[in-house]
Amino acid sequence: MSRFIYADHAGTTALSRAALEAMAPYLTERYGNPSSLYRFGQEAKSDLEQARSDVAACIGAKPEELFFTSGGTEADNWALKGVLEWMALKGKPTGHIITSAIEHHAILHTAQHLEKQGYDVTYLPVDELGRVSPAEVEAAIRPDTLLISIMAANNEIGTIQPVAEIGAVARKHKVLFHTDAVQAVGHIPVDVEAWNVDLLSLSAHKFQGPKGVGALYVRKPLRLPPLIHGGGQEKGRRSGTENVAGVVGMAAALKEAAAQLETEGARLSALRDRLIDGLTRLPYSRLTGDPANRLPGTASFVFEGVEGEALLLHLDSRGICASSGSACSSASLDPSHVLLAIGLPHAIAHGSLRLSLGADNTDADVDAILAAVPEVVAYLREMSPVWDAAEQKPTWVVE
Amino acid sequence: MLYSDKVMDHFEHPRNVGSLPDANAVGQVGNPKCGDIMKMYLNIDDNGVITDVKFQTFGCGSAIATSSMATEMIKGKTIQQAMELTNAAVAEALDGLPGYKMHCSVLAEEAIKAALADYYRRRGEEVPENLRLPCDDEEHGCCSCGA
Ligand SMILES: Cc1ncc(COP(=O)(O)O)c(C=O)c1O
Numbered sequence A: 001m002s003r004f005i006y007a008d009h010a011g012t013t014a015l016s017r018a019a020l021e022a023m024a025p026y027l028t029e030r031y032g033n034p035s036s037l038y039r040f041g042q043e044a045k046s047d048l049e050q051a052r053s054d055v056a057a058c059i060g061a062k063p064e065e066l067f068f069t070s071g072g073t074e075a076d077n078w079a080l081k082g083v084l085e086w087m088a089l090k091g092k093p094t095g096h097i098i099t100s101a102i103e104h105h106a107i108l109h110t111a112q113h114l115e116k117q118g119y120d121v122t123y124l125p126v127d128e129l130g131r132v133s134p135a136e137v138e139a140a141i142r143p144d145t146l147l148i149s150i151m152a153a154n155n156e157i158g159t160i161q162p163v164a165e166i167g168a169v170a171r172k173h174k175v176l177f178h179t180d181a182v183q184a185v186g187h188i189p190v191d192v193e194a195w196n197v198d199l200l201s202l203s204a205h206k207f208q209g210p211k212g213v214g215a216l217y218v219r220k221p222l223r224l225p226p227l228i229h230g231g232g233q234e235k236g237r238r239s240g241t242e243n244v245a246g247v248v249g250m251a252a253a254l255k256e257a258a259a260q261l262e263t264e265g266a267r268l269s270a271l272r273d274r275l276i277d278g279l280t281r282l283p284y285s286r287l288t289g290d291p292a293n294r295l296p297g298t299a300s301f302v303f304e305g306v307e308g309e310a311l312l313l314h315l316d317s318r319g320i321c322a323s324s325g326s327a328c329s330s331a332s333l334d335p336s337h338v339l340l341a342i343g344l345p346h347a348i349a350h351g352s353l354r355l356s357l358g359a360d361n362t363d364a365d366v367d368a369i370l371a372a373v374p375e376v377v378a379y380l381r382e383m384s385p386v387w388d389a390a391e392q393k394p395t396w397v398v399e
Numbered sequence B: 001m002l003y004s005d006k007v008m009d010h011f012e013h014p015r016n017v018g019s020l021p022d023a024n025a026v027g028q029v030g031n032p033k034c035g036d037i038m039k040m041y042l043n044i045d046d047n048g049v050i051t052d053v054k055f056q057t058f059g060c061g062s063a064i065a066t067s068s069m070a071t072e073m074i075k076g077k078t079i080q081q082a083m084e085l086t087n088a089a090v091a092e093a094l095d096g097l098p099g100y101k102m103h104c105s106v107l108a109e110e111a112i113k114a115a116l117a118d119y120y121r122r123r124g125e126e127v128p129e130n131l132r133l134p135c136d137d138e139e140h141g142c143c144s145c146g147a
């Protein structure tokens, strides 16, 4: 049996040992409800607040500006819907939102939902490296613009956005700015002050915390109306008995990630660059995303003449877990909106592969991937009617 | 698991991959835009029996597996029998496909029909009605992608 190589850390990560150990007591003996008045409950409450301070500190926020959620998707939904409801309460029942064409579906589908409710949404294009231009953000601002939401780093191609520049533009025009930092937090330095963001989403399972827990940062004095109503937890802004174990695990994971940001970032970048260097040597293959400003662990490619799902399945049978934005790997039959937005033709976007590295990956893993991927690509091209075996080029390339 | 053991077997060990340099019937369906492209090569003898078949596929796991299974199902069969092969029969022979993947199995049926139609055309004979693909007149020849 071949080894197991997990190279899909942008999809999710394993819980870190620190997180697991931090969580264990809250799943067993420290099960008190933070809302209860007796000491057993109040102890859970104070541990919850300690976790809030720890997470807030890692992104340069104040504890009272951080609200726990069920993950990145809820934080994104709440940011958009909450800001608009708040604006409506202030007498602006409709208006304009600026976002990008490459956001996660948690943002895009929420924005589409808001469009149906009468809001106007601008989906800014990106350049071929997947970058949003701060100048284009500025040019898109209208007198009725209520919110700008641009992700900090892209989940498919790893491009890091010029968030601070966009934040400066938003601040200059006094427009609220949200960033989906789900892929950034725990991987690159994140500072809500330096970035000038008013709202920021994060999710624990992307940095070795548990799944189903995340947070939304909301800059004071902004007061978002709740998305979820009920018993009044989180100062009445997000009801539901707190996921104490999850929150404590998130804080432990993030503290560890933040402490290792530089060393682990450098280690992963070196592994990632070996992947990029090795796999872009294949004919008709290319890196997707920004070669310079990219997430430390994310290497993403397209290989012409092969289809992504077939590539993933063959890698899986060799013990390698990866992901693809190909159409056939999704139910929609369209290649990923991100790959189309960076200008890849459909035919080429089908051949995408994302390898995202994390804590458990080593040089030996990279060696194994560098051996397996070229083999599978060559095999699939061999059986492909769109690959000219004699010329070693796709049939759509004419010279 | 996404796929049945049979699908995975045909995906990992596809039967009849390649081309037939002197095939007397060749058909290709799908286009790069839809993500799946299949090309079928048939050798049909004077008695109308498919003596050999090979395929090339650019596509996902179910596209490759259905191509492989379909070639197995028509090898040694008559044109008449091959004409009657449906994508549902191919999918069933593979112990089923996920619903949204049925689109890929349609291409296998269509690739065979396109090859058989080519056979008639090469002989200067009229192509039987049931070999005409829904979008035969369109240049891209992709019948399942909606494009
Ligand atoms: C950029 C981005 N935003 C949002 C999400 C959703 O986060 P969650 O899985 O915690 O709901 C993800 C993860 O899939 C993501 O990568």
Ligand SMILES: [Zn+2]
Pocket (backbone or CB within 6 Å): A328, B035, B036, B059, B060, B061, B062, B063, B104
């Ligand atoms: Zn398919």
